[in-house]
Amino acid sequence: MAGFSYIPHTDADIRAMLDRIGVGKVEDLYADVPKEFLKKGPYALPDAMSEGEVRQWLGSLADMNPRMKVFVGAGAYDHYTPSVIPYITSRSEFLTAYTPYQCEISQGTLRYIFEYQSMVCELTGMDISNASLYDGPTAAAEAMKMTVACTKKKTRVLLSKGLLPNVIAVVETYAKFHGVEIGYVPVMNGQTCPNCLRAELAKGDVAGVIVPEINRFGIIEDHAGFADAIHEAKALLVEYCDPSTLAVIKSPAEWGADISVGDGQSLGVPLCYGGPYVGFMGVKKDYMRKMPGRIVGQTTDKDGKRAFVLTLQAREQHIKREKATSNICSNESLMALWVTVYLSLMGPEGLREVNRLSYDGAHYLKDELLKTGQFEDPFPGKPFLKEFVLKPAKHPGLVQNALEKAGFFAALETEEGYVSFCVTEKRTKEEIDALVKTVKEG
Amino acid sequence: MKYYDKLVFELSQKGRIGYSLPVNRFPSAPELPVELSREASLDLPEVSEVDVVRHYTNLSQMNFGVDTGFYPLGSCTMKYNPKVNEEVAALPGFTGLHPLMHAGLTKGALKVYQDMNKFLAAITGMDSFTFDPCAGAHGELTGLMIMRQYHMNRGDLARTKVIVPDSAHGTNPASAAVCGLEIVEVKSLENGRVDVEALKPLLDETIAGMMMTNPNTLGLFETQIREITELVHAAGGLMYYDGANMNPMMGVVRPGDMGFDIMHLNLHKTFSTPHGGGGPGSGPVGVAAHLVDCLPEIRVSGFHGNFGVILRAYAYILMLGRQNLKKVGQYSVLSANYIKECLKDAYKLPIEGVCKHEFVFDGLINDGAHDDVHGATTLDVAKRLLDFGFHAPTIYFPLLFHQALMIEPTETESKETIDAFIDVMHKIAAEAAEDPRILQEAPHGTPIKRPDETAAARNPILKFKDAR
Numbered sequence: 001m002a003g004f005s006y007i008p009h010t011d012a013d014i015r016a017m018l019d020r021i022g023v024g025k026v027e028d029l030y031a032d033v034p035k036e037f038l039k040k041g042p043y044a045l046p047d048a049m050s051e052g053e054v055r056q057w058l059g060s061l062a063d064m065n066p067r068m069k070v071f072v073g074a075g076a077y078d079h080y081t082p083s084v085i086p087y088i089t090s091r092s093e094f095l096t097a098y099t100p101y102q103c104e105i106s107q108g109t110l111r112y113i114f115e116y117q118s119m120v121c122e123l124t125g126m127d128i129s130n131a132s133l134y135d136g137p138t139a140a141a142e143a144m145k146m147t148v149a150c151t152k153k154k155t156r157v158l159l160s161k162g163l164l165p166n167v168i169a170v171v172e173t174y175a176k177f178h179g180v181e182i183g184y185v186p187v188m189n190g191q192t193c194p195n196c197l198r199a200e201l202a203k204g205d206v207a208g209v210i211v212p213e214i215n216r217f218g219i220i221e222d223h224a225g226f227a228d229a230i231h232e233a234k235a236l237l238v239e240y241c242d243p244s245t246l247a248v249i250k251s252p253a254e255w256g257a258d259i260s261v262g263d264g265q266s267l268g269v270p271l272c273y274g275g276p277y278v279g280f281m282g283v284k285k286d287y288m289r290k291m292p293g294r295i296v297g298q299t300t301d302k303d304g305k306r307a308f309v310l311t312l313q314a315r316e317q318h319i320k321r322e323k324a325t326s327n328i329c330s331n332e333s334l335m336a337l338w339v340t341v342y343l344s345l346m347g348p349e350g351l352r353e354v355n356r357l358s359y360d361g362a363h364y365l366k367d368e369l370l371k372t373g374q375f376e377d378p379f380p381g382k383p384f385l386k387e388f389v390l391k392p393a394k395h396p397g398l399v400q401n402a403l404e405k406a407g408f409f410a411a412l413e414t415e416e417g418y419v420s421f422c423v424t425e426k427r428t429k430e431e432i433d434a435l436v437k438t439v440k441e442g
Numbered sequence: 443m444k445y446y447d448k449l450v451f452e453l454s455q456k457g458r459i460g461y462s463l464p465v466n467r468f469p470s471a472p473e474l475p476v477e478l479s480r481e482a483s484l485d486l487p488e489v490s491e492v493d494v495v496r497h498y499t500n501l502s503q504m505n506f507g508v509d510t511g512f513y514p515l516g517s518c519t520m521k522y523n524p525k526v527n528e529e530v531a532a533l534p535g536f537t538g539l540h541p542l543m544h545a546g547l548t549k550g551a552l553k554v555y556q557d558m559n560k561f562l563a564a565i566t567g568m569d570s571f572t573f574d575p576c577a578g579a580h581g582e583l584t585g586l587m588i589m590r591q592y593h594m595n596r597g598d599l600a601r602t603k604v605i606v607p608d609s610a611h612g613t614n615p616a617s618a619a620v621c622g623l624e625i626v627e628v629k630s631l632e633n634g635r636v637d638v639e640a641l642k643p644l645l646d647e648t649i650a651g652m653m654m655t656n657p658n659t660l661g662l663f664e665t666q667i668r669e670i671t672e673l674v675h676a677a678g679g680l681m682y683y684d685g686a687n688m689n690p691m692m693g694v695v696r697p698g699d700m701g702f703d704i705m706h707l708n709l710h711k712t713f714s715t716p717h718g719g720g721g722p723g724s725g726p727v728g729v730a731a732h733l734v735d736c737l738p739e740i741r742v743s744g745f746h747g748n749f750g751v752i753l754r755a756y757a758y759i760l761m762l763g764r765q766n767l768k769k770v771g772q773y774s775v776l777s778a779n780y781i782k783e784c785l786k787d788a789y790k791l792p793i794e795g796v797c798k799h800e801f802v803f804d805g806l807i808n809d810g811a812h813d814d815v816h817g818a819t820t821l822d823v824a825k826r827l828l829d830f831g832f833h834a835p836t837i838y839f840p841l842l843f844h845q846a847l848m849i850e851p852t853e854t855e856s857k858e859t860i861d862a863f864i865d866v867m868h869k870i871a872a873e874a875a876e877d878p879r880i881l882q883e884a885p886h887g888t889p890i891k892r893p894d895e896t897a898a899a900r901n902p903i904l905k906f907k908d909a910r
Contacts, residue, residue, distance in 0.1 A: 004766045006522055006714075008856035009773050017780040017857065026772045029779055029796055030694060032663045037695050044564040048763025051526045058757060062535025064550035068543070075744060076541050082461065084491060086532065088498045092716075096507030096523050098515055099720035102824070102834050104888035105443065108505030109719035112498070115450050118905035122485055128904050131720065134576035137744040145620070169741040177587050177621045220478050250480055263744070273551050274541030274745025275576065276722030288902070294720065298909055299898035301890040306447055311898040317579070317616035318839070322625045327616035330577040330710065334718030337498075344450045344494045348484040350461035357463065363471035383475055409540055409547065429467045 004048070069431055071365075071403075071410030073387045073422030074216070075136065075164045076274065077266040079244065079354065080426050085268060085341045089334055099294070099330065103309045109333065110308035113296040116336040119343045123246040124260040125253025126282030131294035132336040133279030133328065136263025137170035140210055140240055142281065142292045142326060143261045144171050147208025147236045148180055149290050149325065150258075154207035154235070158183045158200050160192040162215030163240060165415070171210065185209070190219045190379035197226065201233040208259075213241040213249060218362075218387030218420065219379060220249055227256025236287075242266050243280065245385055247351035248359075252282065259283045268342035269335060278335035289315060292326030357425035358386035361432060365423050366390070368436040374399075378418060389418035402442035408435050445889040446500040451906045453497060454487040460494050485907075504889045505719070506833055512859050514781075516800045516836035516848025517611065517659060519689050519711035524761065527715065527754035536753060541745035551749065554756050558726075561759050565767070566688075567698020568705060568728030572737050573747040578686055581706025581725025582617035582653070584742045588704055588729060589651045589680050590621060591736040598678070601650040605674075607636050609659045609840045611686055623650060630842060634660040634793045638669055645677035655684035656691075656700065657798035659840040659848075661778065671701030680704060680733075685725075688712045689852065690775045690799035693768030703730045712770075713755035724751035773853035774799040777860055781851055784864045788871035792843055799852070805845025806871055810878035818874040820845040822881035825892065826873070829885045830866040 009017075014026065023029060030038065049057065070078040089095065093108060100106030100113075113131045120129035133139040144157045157175065159168055161184055175182050183206070185197045192211050200206065209230050214220050223239070230237045238259045239252035244266035246252075252260030264278040265271075283291055289312065297311035317324040346354065366388050369375050375390035392399045396413040403410045411419035423432070473479075489497070507513070513520035530536075539548055555573060562571050575581040586604065593601040604623045606614045608630055615625045626644050631637045635658070652674045656664045664670065671681050683697040683705035689712045691697070697705050709715050710723035717723070724747060729737065762770065775798050782791065782801045789803035809817025824834035824847070836848040851860060873880045885891065903909050 004762075004769060006524060006761070007766070007769050007773055007853050009769075009776070009853075010857075013857040014773075014776065017776055021776075021779045021783050023796075026776055029772070029775045030663075032665050032796055033695055034665070034668060037667070037700050039694060039696055039699065043693065043764050043767055045561060045762075045764040045767065046760065048765045049760045051761065054526055054757050054760050055530060057760065058530035058753070059533065059535075061550035061553055062530075062533040064553070065535045065539055065548055067535070067538060068540075068547060070538075070540050072540055072542060074542055078540070080463070084460075084495055088495065088502075090528060091499070091502040092509035092523075093502040093505040093507050094719055095528075095716045096509045097505050097719045098513065098518050098520060098717045098833075101515070101836075102506070102828060103893055104825070104885050104890055105504075105506035105828050105833070106719075107445075107889050108501040108503070111449065111501050111504075113719075114904075115906070118449075118451065118907065119486060121905045121907070125482055134580060134721075135744045138576070138580075138742070166741075166744045170743065173587065173741045174620075177590055179622045220474070222478060224477070246480065247484055248474065248480055249478055251482055254480065254482060270537040271540050272537045273539040273543075273548065273749040275743070275748040276750050277744070288904075295902075295904060297898040298903040299894045301893045303891055305445065305890050307890040307893040309893050309895055309898050311895070311902060311904075314899075316612075318612040320616070321612050322615035322619040324612070324616040324619070327579045327583055327613050327620045328577070329579045329613050330717070330721040330723040332576070332718075332722045333720035334716075335722055337719070340450075341494065341498060344487050344489055344497070345460035345491065346486070347454075347459060347461070347488040348486045349459060349488070350463065351484070351486065353461075353463050357466055357468075359474075360466060360468035360471050364468045383478055385474075404547070409543055412542060425463060428464070 068409040069407055071408055071421050072412045074412060074420060075166060076271050077424055078271055078426055079266055079268055079424045081268045081270055082345050084345060085338055088341050089338050094337060100310060107308060110296050112337050112340050114298065114308050116340045117296060119340060120280050120282050123243050124282035125251035126260055127285040128288050129282045130291055131296060132331040132333060133281060133293055134332060135277045135279045137167045139261035139279030139281050140167050141171045141174035143210065143238045143259045144175060144180060145178055146259060146290050147238065150236060150287055151207040151234060154205050156181045156183055156205045157207055158185050158209040160185045160211040162187045162192050163212050164216050167240060190217055190382045191221050194225060198229055201229060206233055206235040208236040208238055210238040210240055213239055214245060214385060217379060217389045218384040219382045220385060223255040245355060248355045264339045267339040269338055276332055276335050278332040278339060290325055293328045293331055354425050358423055361423035361427055362386045362388060365421060365432050369439060372440050374439060386424060387420060387422040389414060389420045391418050403435065403438055406438040410435060443504050443889045446504060448497060449906060450487045450489060450497050453489050453493050456488060458488045458490050460489050460491045511831050512855060512863055513833040514835050514849045514851050515833060516850040517686060519850060519852055521714055521852040522854035523714055523716040524758060527757045530757050531750050531753045554753060558752060558756050562707060562726060562728060566705060566728050567696030569731040570734055571726045571728045573726045573752055574743045575725035575727055576743055576748050577721060577723040578706060578708040578725045579613040579617055580742065581727050582613055582684065583620055584727045584740055585682050585704040585706055586617055586621040586623060587740045588733055588736045589682060591739055592680065592733055593650055600648050603648050604650050605644055605652040607654060609842055610653060611659060611684060614653045614684060634662045635664050635666060636670060638666050641673060645673055647678060649677055649679040651680035651682055653682040653684055655687045657687050660793065660802050661797040661800035663798055667700050686711060690771050692771035694771045698730060703733060709751055709755040714758040715751050715754040722748045722751050724748045770853050777851040777855060781849055781860060781864060785867050788868055800848055800850035802843060803847040804843040806874050808875040810874040815878060818878035818881040820847045823847065823870055826870045826881045826884035829887050832863055832866060
């Protein structure tokens with residue numbers, strides 16, 4: 001028998017175990033499986049590789065992806081990852097643990113989730129957070145379900161057309177099967193239209209409204225009056241936000257939100273082709289028992305020591321089964337640790353500095369691109385932070401291709417035919433100047 | 443493990459920093475309008491880099507993982523997480539990819555998805571997979587959406603119920619509810635299998651399908667699976683396979699061959715990717731050929747699922763290859779049966795016979811109850827195990843038994859490790875018989891003792907500022 005490094009059974013072990021069980025061979029352990037279902041013939045899989053061969057093969061695949069300077073956001077942001085983070089998150093005591101069911105030997109996981117919840121509440125200004133959701137779009141879908149659960153008998157949820165397309169698509173999918181009708185609030189003049197919102201609310205039966213703090217054009221929206229109008233209609237306000245930006249722009253709580261959701265990816269999580277990321281949710285205290293997912297709480301052990309446990313579990317699938325607030329079980333715990341370590345390192349000053357660098361860089365890029373005369377500003381004077389769109393004189397695809405040839409992933413086309421750009425603190429002035437030069441020469 | 447009592451907020455000193463950012467070389471843009479700016483304070487910790495590193499290192503040392511010791515947590519398949527997987531998933535050529543890059547810029551990543559689709563189809567007998575779901579329950583939800591979409595596409599709108607065995611994972615009925623399906627429960631027989639006679643009257647034109655895991659949550663193979671799939675199909679329903687229990691089937695039996703139409707896999711169980719203290723996982727959903735058309739209509743996550751997790755599982759399958767696949771299934775079953783046979787003299791085995799990758803005891807045979815002393819429960823056994831350096835099995839699930847103790851060793855544990863666990867389980871049973879209070883007061887040697895969970899729920903302290 002050829003050995004395999006992940007399986008320790010020797011021939012002698014196998015013999016001894018079979019003897020103790022009282023069967024002749026390993027195949028006898030499948031005697032209860034009808035013969036017709038036992039796979040005959042080999043599996044269509046490649047030959048086993050050695051570790052070195054795996055490393056080499058995956059390395060060659062990684063090399064097939066060209067290394068680009070990323071000037072696109074749209075829900076995934078190329079912020080800097082401090083060296084400390086992967087070092088901590090790869091500690092196998094964190095990495096190889098399961099959900100903290102045995103709290104006496106899981107205080108590490110439980111403590112960082114408690115810290116994570118505290119930080120989400122701090123950024124969003126909300127009262128309660130959970131241990132994480134899959135990603136931003138699914139967090140929005142959970143919020144959609146939650147607004148329906150919190151406002152009995154109502155069946156409509158409104159989405160701003162300023163939300164990212166993938167957020168809208170995922171919420172629509174969940175809503176379709178969950179029996180929730182989706183209505184839309186259009187964007188006028190670069191911002192979720194307040195009058196259209198009031199008109200939609202007036203139609204009645206609205207459980208909740210999901211609006212973006214920063215919309216898909218990169219514009220920071222003004223939500224003054226939204227909460228009042230929505231609460232008057234006995235509906236809930238859900239703010240979708242980029243948590244990194246909350247260090248400088250109004251928090252969901254400051255807009256009067258009942259629920260805030262978004263993707264924690266912007267807090268130092270690598271792009272990694274879309275995942276793993278980490279959805280977050282913060283809610284007002286009134287809605288605590290309607291929240292999806294794990295929640296960690298503080299208590300004491302029987303000697304009076306501070307201790308942390310999974311709590312309010314009467315909401316969850318393993319207790320309530322079909323009456324649970326959600327089906328979520330495994331979430332994105334390790335990515336919550338990622339975000340927690342990031343925020344511990346950055347602190348309030350670091351996070352503000354990240355935003356200042358992104359803000360100044362993005363404004364510099366936009367000014368320089370406009371100076372080339374090859375773009376128009378579709379939303380002049382509208383406030384933005386690190387993302388913006390321009391209307392190109394040329395076909396958007398041509399702009400993107402020219403930049404791509406020069407090593408920039410930039411100028412992502414929107415459905416309106418604009419091109420969008422994003423600048424994080426990782427983008428240098430030299431890179432931006434080179435990008436603008438490419439545009440000029442193109 | 444030593445107790446460490448800090449929260450990172452408690453290390454904070456005003457003016458201390460743990461970050462390093464470049465000098466701002468841009469012209470200063472005009473300030474944000476005041477009406478859009480944050481007014482509230484932002485009380486994140488202000489900590490030096492070394493303090494952050496020490497804090498989280500100290501926290502990690504209060505944690506138990508697969509790399510720390512044996513983790514026989516039933517239904518969770520806590521197998522060894524290979525290190526080369528971590529290494530390849532961290533390659534900058536993968537981590538630097540923006541999810542909206544087009545195919546020309548992501549050839550290497552797309553190759554991973556294409557290969558994984560082929561590999562998982564070969565392993566399971568399904569036609570093709572979507573990799574969007576980020577966890578097992580997310581996969582269940584996606585699979586049920588596909589089930590409903592299939593009926594909708596055929597104009598068969600009355601099919602709004604799904605049959606779930608009473609032994610099913612809690613996520614099954616919860617996922618069905620999120621998907622807008624009504625749950626119909628089917629009972630199990632004394633022998634732990636689905637009662638086919640009880641199933642028959644449930645099958646009508648309102649049934650969208652049936653969810654099963656095989657082997658079931660008792661670790662028993664559903665021997666009448668052929669009859670069940672034929673009955674459900676004849677009634678116009680689809681069969682859903684909950685892949686949480688796929689490990690013993692690896693290299694031996696394929697769900698597609700058993701007649702399942704839709705299934706999910708837990709890459710963070712069967713395919714060795716680390717659980718990370720509760721995620722990230724990955725729950726790809728496979729469908730039979732007649733359901734492939736439904737896949738593009740279902741959008742359940744922001745981009746392409748958890749690519750980093752899929753990469754790790756890919757590396758694992760390449761290491762396994764066709765030569766080692768069967769060993770995974772077979773030795774996970776061998777080890778489980780060995781433990782069961784060795785321990786059934788001390789723990790109640792409610793259903794005799796061969797099990798698959800896991801099995802369930804119904805508490806101690808002799809719990810030590812006498813006069814006014816209560817007997818030791820399954821919870822007490824679990825807590826006592828922690829004192830001996832083992833993680834506890836899954837407890838009080840499935841719900842069919844009052845004192846359920848569900849043990850899953852996986853194929854990656856040596857006989858020495860397993861024998862040490864068996865010895866400890868015998869020792870605990872002997873302690874219980876002599877004086878159950880030793881168990882009831884356990885754990886004794888962990889960083890904390892049993893916590894007051896009632897107080898935690900009655901007076902929720904859910905963030906740092908609540909505690910002050």
